[in-house]
Amino acid sequence: MKNLLSLLFILCVSASAMAQKKVEVQFQTDGVCGMCEKRIETALLNLDGVWTADWNVETHETMVVYNPKKIEELELHQAIAAVGHDTPLVKAKDEDYAKVHGCCKYREEAVRKAH
């Protein structure tokens, strides 16, 4: 009985979660490695209104699912740029880029080649 109730609980929770409006977008984001991935994803996941985020280390593509009622797409790009990564809409400021770790300096030819 208890198990059934819990199962119902899960179903309700996930049903209400699915009922929220969600939009999926994909765009290129410059970066090179797993550390970059973690940095980009953490920056996005820390935003309210972002449901999930994934940066692909091979294709350099960012996938974000968000609720357009709570956040605008441009804010996603700004959040990524704020941690030092370039997107098609927002280029990271030099001082933000300077903060990324040496092995993540994706603007340098040598670093890109090393990966």
Next chain:
Amino acid sequence: MIKRLVFGSLCFLSLPLFGQVDTSLYQSLQIQEVTIREDAAGLSIDSKSASLDLNISRTELKKAACCNLSESFETNPSIDVAFTDAVTGTKQIQLFGLAGKYAQIQVEMTPLVRGLLANSGLQFIPGTWVQSIQLTKGIGAVNNGPESMTGQINVELLKPEDLVDAAEAPGSEGRGDLLLNGYANQGGRFEINEAYGARINSKWMLASLGHFSGRQRGTDVNGDGFLDNPLGYQVNGMLRARYFGQNGWEGLYTFHALEDVKQGGQMANAFAPGIGADQLWKSNIKQGRLAITAKTGWVNPDLPDQSIGTIVQVYSHELGVEMGLPKRTAPSSLYSQFRGIQNGGMAQLLFRHGWGALTQTSGIVLQHDAYQVGLDRLELGNGRPWVENNVGLSTEWTYSAGERFTAVLGMRMDAHSIAGYQFSPRFHMRWEPRASHTFRVVAGRGFRMAQPLLEEYGRLASQRFIRWEQYGQVLGGDLLSMESATNMGLSYSHPFKLNYMAGGIQADLHRTQFQRAVIHDFYTPGERSIYPVNIRDWPGSIPLQSVSAGVSVNYNLNKRSELRMAYRYQVLQASYYSDDLNGNGLMTLPVPFVAPHRFMAHYSRSFKGGVVMDVTLQRYGKQAIPGIDPSIRPAIDYAPAFHLLSAQIRQEFKGGDLYIGMENALNITQSNPIDGAVSPQTSQPLLPSDPYFQSHFDATRIWGPIFGRMLYLGTNIAL
């Protein structure tokens, strides 16, 4: 990425030689990207392994309230934790409802929870030392030993490179090579743990692991005159050296020393002034261990599928148990003592060679154990020395047809000085007919040597008269102490994504059937009978059997919260002599202290600002316990179902965390955990000199918590 490369090569170097099973050695190269993710799931299934392997990470261990390995399975639906008695504070784990002794519990592929330490060895592995735990449900790999019947638990401790790499990793700012932990709880227990690693040069690294814990302040919440938890201390330390040479050589050398002292029993201040300590029932347990382990391995740099590994270990264990009144004042039925020393060692050579889809790992192991046991208890006679030697030959063949199918056939032959020649075939298969729908099949045999009294020493805290007429040596060391079982299992696992969020379903069905078992029979009031049941003497009977079916679901409700639920149904039955009832015959009865219905729910949520909350609810269904009414035969009673709720909040900050939590939040306690401790008329604690105490005292009928709600506080610091 430098770190990734280093880590990857370590995974690769260490797995083939010392890695458990590992049927997926070849694949481990391909999944290394997953294994190093720092935010990897706390509890994950090795999707490529042919056996059902669960990996429990450090992240997951932080969710457990406390402290050592026996308590670290609280958030794990596969394993139950139970007390052995109400005096010594010893916790034991159960897998498929069967005691932990029927699983092969190892530390980095070497035995620890075995022999004299079978009862308490889990307490000698502090949780903060643990790097990860691999839990195999169903029989384990042949190369790791014959003793796995229900499954296998391997604990990997922090190695020098774990600490050094953490500090050398980019972005760590040099933190992570010194880890400190402090813990204290309302029950008077405190703990200090340390782990430190240092690089000596390009080839050598060192590490030290330290632990000090104790309890100085006693509590008696239920007013029965007995301490709820024993007082005492544990000092435990390990020194480790790691070598990574050129040309594929590596080594890991460990020195381990510990001392553990636990004193429980009656408290003087529960009685009238003037009652001396020599009039009180006391338990006094001392344990010690010294061990040196040397592992050396070589991977052919030109042929990474070829490797050789050796493990050499020598150890000395000491166990002293005193229970009852002090010897000089005691009538002999109120005193029991034994003092055991186990000196032994093992040497193992493993050789692995792969031909692409086909891989074999073969090994030879020599084991030696010399026991010296002194015994002093009225009905049991004297102690004695004995020796167990074993030579084991094992070979395991793994065939992988692409990503979707893996089969492992293992064969093991042991030439044991007491058990004779023992053949243990084992089979594992993994089949993924459709992507992310995986089925696994396991079947195999294992055996072990029981030490009926020593491995259940907590059960000496009882006035039950021990009967063992049909037995050769109640201490062990003869053929009647051999236990053997076959295990068969089927499981299904299915990771899924729903609404962009990850989840998984696992279901498993296992049967463990014993051909020989040593039965501890508590179903006659005032008595404890120990006897072997052998299927040859009783054709058609089942000496001991567990049938277990479980299903568990986990799902990330959103990016910050995870829900895990599990239900398991397990039926445990054993054959008991029932002379009293209908002459000579065996009777199939439920095994006591196992709840057939188990349910667990775990909810975890993280908040902004590094706050993590964990809540765990466990339900133990109604369980059989020995009855005390002599007019009912067999004397079976039932303990009521109960719930345990625990919660923890952790604040993470740069270089550490601070956590506060509550165990047993519903404040559930067993009302009379110790029979005969208090007067039935006045409810006042009784002295052992009281006739009622002498005829009724029994601390072994324990099925629930003694201590109620408990707050705890702890911190982890990385420097």
